[in-house]
Amino acid sequence: EAGVTQSPTHLIKTRGQQATLRCSPISGHTSVYWYQQALGLGLQFLLWYDEGEERNRGNFPPRFSGRQFPNYSSELNVNALELEDSALYLCASSLETGRSTGELFFGEGSRLTVL
Amino acid sequence: QQQVKQSPQSLIVQKGGISIINCAYENTAFDYFPWYQQFPGKGPALLIAIRPDVSEKKEGRFTISFNKSAKQFSLHIMDSQPGDSATYFCAASISLQGAQKLVFGQGTRLTINP
Numbered sequence: 001e002a003g004v005t006q007s008p009t010h011l012i013k014t015r016g017q018q019a020t021l022r023c024s025p026i027s028g029h030t031s032v033y034w035y036q037q038a039l040g041l042g043l044q045f046l047l048w049y050d051e052g053e054e055r056n057r058g059n060f061p062p063r064f065s066g067r068q069f070p071n072y073s074s075e076l077n078v079n080a081l082e083l084e085d086s087a088l089y090l091c092a093s094s095l096e097t098g099r100s101t102g103e104l105f106f107g108e109g110s111r112l113t114v115l
Numbered sequence: 116q117q118q119v120k121q122s123p124q125s126l127i128v129q130k131g132g133i134s135i136i137n138c139a140y141e142n143t144a145f146d147y148f149p150w151y152q153q154f155p156g157k158g159p160a161l162l163i164a165i166r167p168d169v170s171e172k173k174e175g176r177f178t179i180s181f182n183k184s185a186k187q188f189s190l191h192i193m194d195s196q197p198g199d200s201a202t203y204f205c206a207a208s209i210s211l212q213g214a215q216k217l218v219f220g221q222g223t224r225l226t227i228n229p
Contacts, residue, residue: 004158033217035219041221041222042121042204042219042220042221042222043159043204043219043222045216045217045218045219048216056211056216090158090159092158103149103161103164104159104161104217105161106158106159106160107158108156108157108158109158
């Protein structure tokens with residue numbers, strides 16, 4: 001069974017540009033989470049989508065946005081890129097049962113570099 | 116109140132020693148406490164997890180100790196090996212609106228010296 005896949009693996013942009021990152025969850029998983037992992041920092045929660053709807057977002061400005069498609073894949077968009085947006089962006093999926101299991105399945109991430 | 120505080124930030128242990136990483140939380144509504152392991156260039160992967168009604172869980176060389184009254188939990192790695200060198204994240208999970216929200220600690224970079 002394929003795991004969570006993310007693309008692109010690496011992305012280089014300049015300040016002010018827009019970046020689009022994509023994620024395909026594990027088959028059967030309806031929830032997709034996005035996390036930012038900047039160098040030396042932990043996993044900062046960005047966005048959570050379930051059944052096509054944004055369920056929660058972390059403490060990030062509105063220029064971080066995304067969506068979830070009917071096939072449960074997801075896209076993260078970062079507009080007006082700033083240097084501090086350089087980070088590893090991790091996507092995770094889970095099978096929601098209405099009960100906490102603590103298990104998110106992570107992809108290998110998309111490394112965004114803003115010059 | 117949604118934070119999980121993790122320490123130490125980095126840890127160096129000799130091969131064969133015991134590695135101990137500690138976490139603390141405030142929100143008593145958290146109902147699941149997983150630990151994730153992340154190797155360089157990879158995404159985090161679930162290592163071991165515990166529910167608050169259990170004080171200890173052991174899987175091989177990895178043990179979680181949970182102190183509900185102190186709102187603290189820790190990961191012990193016995194007989195630490197160079198292959199255990201990775202970044203470890205504790206987390207706390209809460210069920211919200213029919214789905215779970217996971218809050219991560221800041222991570223501990225563990226290095227096992229041969």
